[in-house]
Amino acid sequence: MKQSDTDSGLYEEGVSHIIADVTLGDRNADIFITRDGRIGAVGVNIRRDYAGEADFIIDGSGRIAIPGCTNTHTHAAMTLLRGYADDMHLQEWLSEKIWPLEAHLTGEDVYWGTRLACLEMIRSGTVAFNDMYFFMEDAARAVDEAGLKAQFAYGFIDLFDEEKRETEIKATETLVSAVKRMDNPRIRAAVGPHAIYTVSKEGLEWCAAYSEEQNIGIHIHLSETEKEVNDCVEQTGMRPAALLDSCGCLTPRTVAAHCCWLERAECDLLGKRGVFVSHNPASNMKLAVNRAMPYHWLHAAGASVTLGTDGCASNNNLDIFEEMKFAALLQKFFWNSDTLLPATEALLMATENGARALGFGTGRIEAGAPADLVLLDQRSPCMVPRHHTVSNIVYACAGSAVRTVFCQGRVLMNEGFIPGEDAILTGAEKAASSLVLRANGA
Amino acid sequence: MKQSDTDSGLYEEGVSHIIADVTLGDRNADIFITRDGRIGAVGVNIRRDYAGEADFIIDGSGRIAIPGCTNTHTHAAMTLLRGYADDMHLQEWLSEKIWPLEAHLTGEDVYWGTRLACLEMIRSGTVAFNDMYFFMEDAARAVDEAGLKAQFAYGFIDLFDEEKRETEIKATETLVSAVKRMDNPRIRAAVGPHAIYTVSKEGLEWCAAYSEEQNIGIHIHLSETEKEVNDCVEQTGMRPAALLDSCGCLTPRTVAAHCCWLERAECDLLGKRGVFVSHNPASNMKLAVNRAMPYHWLHAAGASVTLGTDGCASNNNLDIFEEMKFAALLQKFFWNSDTLLPATEALLMATENGARALGFGTGRIEAGAPADLVLLDQRSPCMVPRHHTVSNIVYACAGSAVRTVFCQGRVLMNEGFIPGEDAILTGAEKAASSLVLRANGA
Numbered sequence: 001m002k003q004s005d006t007d008s009g010l011y012e013e014g015v016s017h018i019i020a021d022v023t024l025g026d027r028n029a030d031i032f033i034t035r036d037g038r039i040g041a042v043g044v045n046i047r048r049d050y051a052g053e054a055d056f057i058i059d060g061s062g063r064i065a066i067p068g069c070t071n072t073h074t075h076a077a078m079t080l081l082r083g084y085a086d087d088m089h090l091q092e093w094l095s096e097k098i099w100p101l102e103a104h105l106t107g108e109d110v111y112w113g114t115r116l117a118c119l120e121m122i123r124s125g126t127v128a129f130n131d132m133y134f135f136m137e138d139a140a141r142a143v144d145e146a147g148l149k150a151q152f153a154y155g156f157i158d159l160f161d162e163e164k165r166e167t168e169i170k171a172t173e174t175l176v177s178a179v180k181r182m183d184n185p186r187i188r189a190a191v192g193p194h195a196i197y198t199v200s201k202e203g204l205e206w207c208a209a210y211s212e213e214q215n216i217g218i219h220i221h222l223s224e225t226e227k228e229v230n231d232c233v234e235q236t237g238m239r240p241a242a243l244l245d246s247c248g249c250l251t252p253r254t255v256a257a258h259c260c261w262l263e264r265a266e267c268d269l270l271g272k273r274g275v276f277v278s279h280n281p282a283s284n285m286k287l288a289v290n291r292a293m294p295y296h297w298l299h300a301a302g303a304s305v306t307l308g309t310d311g312c313a314s315n316n317n318l319d320i321f322e323e324m325k326f327a328a329l330l331q332k333f334f335w336n337s338d339t340l341l342p343a344t345e346a347l348l349m350a351t352e353n354g355a356r357a358l359g360f361g362t363g364r365i366e367a368g369a370p371a372d373l374v375l376l377d378q379r380s381p382c383m384v385p386r387h388h389t390v391s392n393i394v395y396a397c398a399g400s401a402v403r404t405v406f407c408q409g410r411v412l413m414n415e416g417f418i419p420g421e422d423a424i425l426t427g428a429e430k431a432a433s434s435l436v437l438r439a440n441g442a
Numbered sequence: 443m444k445q446s447d448t449d450s451g452l453y454e455e456g457v458s459h460i461i462a463d464v465t466l467g468d469r470n471a472d473i474f475i476t477r478d479g480r481i482g483a484v485g486v487n488i489r490r491d492y493a494g495e496a497d498f499i500i501d502g503s504g505r506i507a508i509p510g511c512t513n514t515h516t517h518a519a520m521t522l523l524r525g526y527a528d529d530m531h532l533q534e535w536l537s538e539k540i541w542p543l544e545a546h547l548t549g550e551d552v553y554w555g556t557r558l559a560c561l562e563m564i565r566s567g568t569v570a571f572n573d574m575y576f577f578m579e580d581a582a583r584a585v586d587e588a589g590l591k592a593q594f595a596y597g598f599i600d601l602f603d604e605e606k607r608e609t610e611i612k613a614t615e616t617l618v619s620a621v622k623r624m625d626n627p628r629i630r631a632a633v634g635p636h637a638i639y640t641v642s643k644e645g646l647e648w649c650a651a652y653s654e655e656q657n658i659g660i661h662i663h664l665s666e667t668e669k670e671v672n673d674c675v676e677q678t679g680m681r682p683a684a685l686l687d688s689c690g691c692l693t694p695r696t697v698a699a700h701c702c703w704l705e706r707a708e709c710d711l712l713g714k715r716g717v718f719v720s721h722n723p724a725s726n727m728k729l730a731v732n733r734a735m736p737y738h739w740l741h742a743a744g745a746s747v748t749l750g751t752d753g754c755a756s757n758n759n760l761d762i763f764e765e766m767k768f769a770a771l772l773q774k775f776f777w778n779s780d781t782l783l784p785a786t787e788a789l790l791m792a793t794e795n796g797a798r799a800l801g802f803g804t805g806r807i808e809a810g811a812p813a814d815l816v817l818l819d820q821r822s823p824c825m826v827p828r829h830h831t832v833s834n835i836v837y838a839c840a841g842s843a844v845r846t847v848f849c850q851g852r853v854l855m856n857e858g859f860i861p862g863e864d865a866i867l868t869g870a871e872k873a874a875s876s877l878v879l880r881a882n883g884a
Binding site for chain 1: 521522523524525526528529530531532535558561562565724726727728729730731732754757758759761764767768770771772774775778779780781782784785821823824826827828829830831833834837838839840841842864867870871874875878
């Protein structure tokens, strides 16, 4: 049994750990993590029982353990566009800045952008995310190497054109096959019909059928803007949720992002169908969508609400702790209720609800569950004093309170150290510079 | 000339520094800091010219220099109440939780709460703040020791009672005398008429006259809630800004916090009087005040808008970087404009406007200015890639990107290390626990 955390073996897959004397809820406990990446046992002073089986002991004193967090809506590789264009009108922003840059994206760019995203997520306590973008095989390679979990969807956009639809179907099938070949329990495929205003009814129906046939997730943008809702009603006579339902897209495998402009009956429908909703408060505020997701109606309808950061072009970071605070504060502010979305529910959105949305376990720290864990610093000023740990997590701390991260039993960060961080930052910087040069014709 | 940053002399007052090869705007430069705490010179490769005069050289490579930030509205010692009560209705929150605890506060509690606040502010790049609370002499002692700058106001609350008014006048005069005796350029006094609903017209008039006589600031809450405005109109026939103006409280020495419910004419009046406004977006959202400060009207009226976190009971941290993001996003969201309050203006609010509001210099990095400086980590993931430094600062980074802080030429944090941090955390934890025990009658 090695006790040194400088041993490089600490960061490898397939080794076992004891987290000793960590704060878990209102007590101190030990957590035993098995070589196959599960939580073997949790309890007071169980470290003696498992000492013989543990390759490493992590000192958990002064640390608070919470489940690893899940980011249920992002476009991870857009880290490369962080700060490239802000404070512009939406249409100019897209047509003059974002789309011209994206037209020059390569698989290698997406690899480096996703590596940077993984680095940022590890640093801020996220172990799993729901990604929708292009060159997803390269994104999956990045996540495989980084040690995180992710569900990947190719952004299916047929623009109501039959020929384009065939291309998008092929691209989706190719990604799903590639992910299957990886045979990695940390990496899942989904279908990604982008939104009702970019995908035809036939496209949506194909996505629904294919997702059912393959038993994989659906990842879609829903009712982000008022225009999207008004256009839909005008063109189809239905509101967006009803249209998606008529195409078979509302399922317990579906994650619907944004959902700002849902009315009450749509919330009931989402609850009935078991859809997971991804709340993206920072993005919605930055892009001035003019309405906040109706959390209270979704909650009452029994829909599971989760949290997403959206991509870095519209946030501009991937810190799920910051997103918890934005969610809890935006709900109170917009719906004019000082008790709406309390801290305990915000933490559940980022942990249990998120993990279940992507099919990555229960998002709880319990024996048998995947060992997805985050250790927070009790001595970070945001955690002092500690009248209420969860209030501190949601309202006071940012992701910088995270010290150590386990994903599927593997240590991805230990006391702030992530192996290979420097090379990732350099690779991403180079990819971003080169992308801008290419887009500007240099 | 010593180059080791482990030398304890590095953290002392009265030593001189060169910050070598730091990123400043779009170039790399050296900054010379004099023994009397001013920026002596800024320029490319000037380190050779000042090498003989510098006691320490700080390696600025890989660091970005920005002016130190100013927090223009807080109740610093409320760090002790962080997380003590959240997600409650405002009236219950105050009467059942906050006020009973505050009734047991001692000067020693305020000292430790303020030390913790200073620690948190240093960690997140704030060098100066505007404080309103009780036992302000103890708060001033804490700031003196911590090395920050602050303006202190005793929270003047006469509740429309003449006898109580006399007590509040005495308390204000006592604080102002005590601060004068300290004779510390980092520490200033102000008068703190709490708000129009807690202070009589006579009280407001006394505050205005005393502030003019002493040539000190005025720190007041203005139009935080709709009820405050409606009650004022009903009782006086005037809106709150007009009432304050009739009492002489609107001056270029005044900082008015919140200002959520101002109408356009009030914004014009504040601009005309040269009042500084403190925007407190996180607190306003958390407490569900139901309207955002009208930044566009204030900006158009020429009023200087600054940033404040409010106290930790209603935020629950003192991270001015987070507040910049909340401000830029809340303005866009509430006023439905994706271009309102761009990143560059948010940074000015936290730096130049804030410093001018408290009379602590220009808030710029320029020769002759007080050496109030913050060095950010270029290799923090939030700063990669660096298409636009200010966008990254406002939208992507939290205070954790801060590595080194100078205030009045003194190093308060160097590469994340703050001397004495552990003792401060322990002292604040003990004070908070003891306060809760006393309040609960144990």
